[in-house]
Amino acid sequence: WRSNAHWPEALPERPLKPSYDAVIVGAGGHGLAAAWYLASQHGMTNIAVVDKGWLGGGNVARNTTIVRSNYFHPARRAMTNRALELWRGLSQELNYNVMFSPRGIINLAHSSSQMDDLARRGNAMMVDGVGAELLSVEDIRRRVPILDTDPQARHPIVGGMVQHEAGTARHDAVAWGYARAAMALGVDIFQNCEVTGIETREGRVESVNTGRGRIATPRLALCAAGGTSHLARMVGLTMPLENHLLQACVTEPVKPVLDCIVTHGVHNFYISQTDKGELVLGGDIDGYNNATSVGDPRTFEEIARVCLSLFPGFEQLRVMRTWGGVVDMSMDGSPILSHTSIDGLYVNAGWCYGGFKATPAAGEVLAAMIATDTTPSLAAEFGLDRFTTGAVVSEEGHGPRPW
Numbered sequence: 083w084r085s086n087a088h089w090p091e092a093l094p095e096r097p098l099k100p101s102y103d104a105v106i107v108g109a110g111g112h113g114l115a116a117a118w119y120l121a122s123q124h125g126m127t128n129i130a131v132v133d134k135g136w137l138g139g140g141n142v143a144r145n146t147t148i149v150r151s152n153y154f155h156p157a158r159r160a161m162t163n164r165a166l167e168l169w170r171g172l173s174q175e176l177n178y179n180v181m182f183s184p185r186g187i188i189n190l191a192h193s194s195s196q197m198d199d200l201a202r203r204g205n206a207m208m209v210d211g212v213g214a215e216l217l218s219v220e221d222i223r224r225r226v227p228i229l230d231t232d233p234q235a236r237h238p239i240v241g242g243m244v245q246h247e248a249g250t251a252r253h254d255a256v257a258w259g260y261a262r263a264a265m266a267l268g269v270d271i272f273q274n275c276e277v278t279g280i281e282t283r284e285g286r287v288e289s290v291n292t293g294r295g296r297i298a299t300p301r302l303a304l305c306a307a308g309g310t311s312h313l314a315r316m317v318g319l320t321m322p323l324e325n326h327l328l329q330a331c332v333t334e335p336v337k338p339v340l341d342c343i344v345t346h347g348v349h350n351f352y353i354s355q356t357d358k359g360e361l362v363l364g365g366d367i368d369g370y371n372n373a374t375s376v377g378d379p380r381t382f383e384e385i386a387r388v389c390l391s392l393f394p395g396f397e398q399l400r401v402m403r404t405w406g407g408v409v410d411m412s413m414d415g416s417p418i419l420s421h422t423s424i425d426g427l428y429v430n431a432g433w434c435y436g437g438f439k440a441t442p443a444a445g446e447v448l449a450a451m452i453a454t455d456t457t458p459s460l461a462a463e464f465g466l467d468r469f470t471t472g473a474v475v476s477e478e479g480h481g482p483r484p485w
């Protein structure tokens with residue numbers, strides 16, 4: 083006897099139709115969000131989302147869940163500010179608790195030039211009405227007492243900046259929330275359904291070939307993160323992307339010790355604590371191209387080393403799990419949300435190590451692009467053509483690289 087024997091399937095299988103008004107490749111956060119906004123904002127419900135793996139098996143549920151909008155570049159800030167607006171109401175909108183927790187993010191500074199950069203970034207944020215506050219070492223000591231703020235520390239802290247409205251969200255809930263809400267409006271989602279070919283006729287998308295058969299469609303959106311270059315090659319496009327592995331880990335759970343996110347740009351280290359008590363640690367990408375999810379142990383060692391230099395009190399903690407995700411690194415570090423030279427083919431990629439935070443806005447913008455075949459203003463600077471015109475969107479040089 084099983085008490086759950088009559089529960090409905092969480093993700094019921096529906097038959098694959100021979101044609102859809104739009105097909106989205108990738109049941110990650112961005113693909114599922116786009117499907118939801120297509121259905122809820124544009125009334126397009128004859129949509130299929132296909133994934134070669136399982137729902138939320140990609141980076142959407144491998145990331146470290148940081149949500150923020152503390153960018154210097156106006157286009158990045160606009161996109162992530164819109165996302166923050168949507169994050170605030172997302173649980174209600176989807177009727178699914180995505181556990182958005184605006185607990186604040188502190189970027190540490192270790193030199194006066196880093197403080198200058200943070201001040202400049204904070205000022206830019208405030209111009210847009212986004213709260214930012216510079217912190218002294220004393221402020222940081224009060225807010226994060228477990229951090230080593232001793233001037234003799236391995237990485238002496240001279241100050242920092244906080245975005246109070248930033249936070250975290252429950253990543254797999256985001257995938258499931260969008261998926262269930264989209265399905266309720268009629269969207270079909272297919273797992274274990276790899277796209278193996280894309281057919282075009284006279285410069286237009288005509289169909290996709292999948293492991294489950296051919297689907298005719300006039301609109302195809304690639305939301306495949308690390309799978310984007312491979313898919314684009316199917317129609318002869320070369321993407322300005324490189325695949326790298328990004329690793330993270332969680333420690334065993336402990337009592338609450340850290341009530342905000344802390345980032346340390348010198349070594350691209352960041353840390354937060356989950357509601358269960360685990361510390362979530364992340365670091366830099368592995369320094370070479372990789373399309374597997376097996377990480378380099380040296381990168382992981384570096385994460386642990388930097389963590390202990392900032393938080394010596396965590397020395398006795400055991401790491402429970404490590405994992406990696408293949409991130410699609412663009413040449414300027416900014417996303418691609420774009421039409422392509424093939425009519426009806428749209429690309430949402432290049433989110434590097436920072437696409438989770440943008441999920442709701444990226445989905446909303448992509449949905450508008452697909453539905454109207456125009457470029458929404460938030461996507462205006464993220465076109466593919468910037469890599470030929472040189473109008474790149476770069477945060478580089480604008481202070482310690484946050485995560």
Ligand code: FAD
Pocket residue numbers: 107108109110111112113132133134135136138139140141142143144145146147148149275276277278305306307308309310313328329330364405406407408409433434435436437438439440485
């Ligand atoms: P994914 O979930 O990867 O979705 C892409 C999907 O496409 C996959 O499910 C894949 O199976 C499918 N696919 C690929 N090829 C095919 C094909 N041929 N046919 C069918 N399906 C295909 N971002 C933040 O904002 N904050 C963070 O704190 C953060 N931390 C991160 C930490 C780690 C360790 C990693 C790996 C990433 C992190 N990111 C973070 C980045 C963020 O996770 C990604 O930018 C974002 O999730 C990408 O969008 P997505 O959710 O749609 O991708």
